[in-house]
């Protein structure tokens with residue numbers, strides 16, 4: 001099982017296009033739709049006022065690779081544990097990403113995703129401190145076609 005998008009996994013999976021969030025150049029995959037499926041939003045922008053989209057996108061871009069790694073973990077095989085190298089990267093990014101005991105890859109991905117969302121969504125108050133997070137360049141995420 002691979003946790004990097006674009007890397008072939010054990011089984012050949014058909015390549016599908018994904019829908020990207022419509023909010024202000026957001027790079028994240030859309031997970032929610034409105035307007036009978038015409039408008040799609042990611043978890044960070046869903047349900048937020050359009051006036052907050054640019055700042056949310058700016059925050060998302062600072063942690064984009066971490067977001068994608070967490071999303072990949074949430075899609076891991078049931079029962080898999082998160083790879084130690086990935087957990088170490090998250091913990092190096094911020095101690096708050098240390099797992100709460102033994103967590104499956106899926107649970108850990110959701111745990112990290114929740115903490116990332118707390119930092120980027122506009123209702124975060126006071127403004128989230130992204131300076132404690134290391135820049136996205138610490139994440140080696142290949143720029144290749146995305147498999148879903």
Ligand SMILES: [Zn+2]
Nearest residue numbers: 021026042045
């Ligand atoms: Zn978005």
